Amino acid sequence: MHGPALTKLAIAFVILFVVFRTLEFFRCRQQRLPILRHGFLTDLSYWLFTPFVTKSVTRVCVAAVAIPFALVVYGKVDRAMLMQSFGPAARLPL
Secondary structure, eight states: OOHHHHHHHHHHHHHHHHHHHHHHTTSOGGGOOOTTOTTHHHHHHHHHHHHHHHHHHHHHHHHHHHHHHHHHHHSOOOHHHHHHOOSGGGGSOO
């Protein structure tokens, strides 16, 4: 895990926690959920775990599709071709 990404995630979590806890005060006292309710740690771990795993899985999936496609179309995959870009996607703005 990278420090800055984890820091941003923690800040976002704190902000969302404050926002949703504030919204809880608009409910009746009997309907409010406790802060450390059952499943809180599961929710927290999922919320922290998912962004890092999906980022890695997405890169692997894109490579699994792009590399065979490049091999079929161009017959090779090398660093120069990847860095130079090709096709209509290369003309799109960053």
